[in-house]
Amino acid sequence: MPITLYTSTMSPPARAVQLLIKELELKVKVKLVDARAGETRTEEFLRMNPQHTIPTIDDNGFYLWESRAILAYLVETYRQGHDLYPTIPKERALINRVLHHDSSAFYPQIIGTLYPIFRGEAKVITPEMKATVEKALATLELLLIRNDWFAGEKITIADMALLPTIATLAHSGFDLTKFPRLLAWYDNCKELKGYPEEQAIAVQAGQFVRSMLTEGL
Numbered sequence: 001m002p003i004t005l006y007t008s009t010m011s012p013p014a015r016a017v018q019l020l021i022k023e024l025e026l027k028v029k030v031k032l033v034d035a036r037a038g039e040t041r042t043e044e045f046l047r048m049n050p051q052h053t054i055p056t057i058d059d060n061g062f063y064l065w066e067s068r069a070i071l072a073y074l075v076e077t078y079r080q081g082h083d084l085y086p087t088i089p090k091e092r093a094l095i096n097r098v099l100h101h102d103s104s105a106f107y108p109q110i111i112g113t114l115y116p117i118f119r120g121e122a123k124v125i126t127p128e129m130k131a132t133v134e135k136a137l138a139t140l141e142l143l144l145i146r147n148d149w150f151a152g153e154k155i156t157i158a159d160m161a162l163l164p165t166i167a168t169l170a171h172s173g174f175d176l177t178k179f180p181r182l183l184a185w186y187d188n189c190k191e192l193k194g195y196p197e198e199q200a201i202a203v204q205a206g207q208f209v210r211s212m213l214t215e216g217l
């Protein structure tokens with residue numbers, strides 16, 4: 001039986017998993033879940049994932065959530081040794097370092113800014129919000145000081161984890177030209193098979209963010 005992926009179109013973590021699925025050409029059954037309509041809080045969903053988040057996968061009764069854990073699991077299980085998540089400990093450690101930075105710092109900083117806008121609770125991006133985003137982007141810019149990709153000289157799941165968040169920011173009107181290494185990295189991501197679809201979603205997400213603002217950035 002193919003893996004089932006519970007996902008939603010706009011969610012950056014879910015889009016990261018979609019990017020990997022496309023890249024590895026994995027056979028996956030996609031189920032769209034509407035969290036706003038309570039579909040992540042049904043008893044059936046909570047039995048699978050008590051943290052009620054998407055993305056979630058069901059690999060023949062093995063349930064996994066947390067996008068970065070899913071990325072690692074899919075490579076490990078279906079393409080072991082692939083350059084996207086190599087088995088060499090030091091190479092893998094560099095990837096894990098970026099995934100942990102994303103999970104504990106970058107993504108929470110960005111989503112903490114964008115969520116109030118998505119929910120209609122904020123109508124302007126204040127100078128403080130902009131400064132938080134720019135500080136988070138500046139850290140990423142520095143992480144690229146020696147390499148073209150976030151974990152070395154090859155694209156890995158670390159880049160896939162970051163791309164949807166950065167693409168959403170870019171299409172929401174945040175100026176990436178202040179971060180030339182990051183901008184070059186963003187351009188290099190075009191090599192991903194799922195990039196065109198990811199861009200199309202980022203455009204929609206960006207339009208949505210801009211439509212919720214009373215003042216442009």
Ligand SMILES: N[C@@H](CCC(=O)N[C@@H](CS)C(=O)NCC(=O)O)C(=O)O
Nearest residue numbers: 011013035040052053054055066067
């Ligand atoms: N750290 C999680 C974050 C997942 C997450 O926050 N998903 C949101 C959508 S972007 C969600 O499922 N929200 C619905 C809910 O919490 O019920 C991951 O990387 O998978």
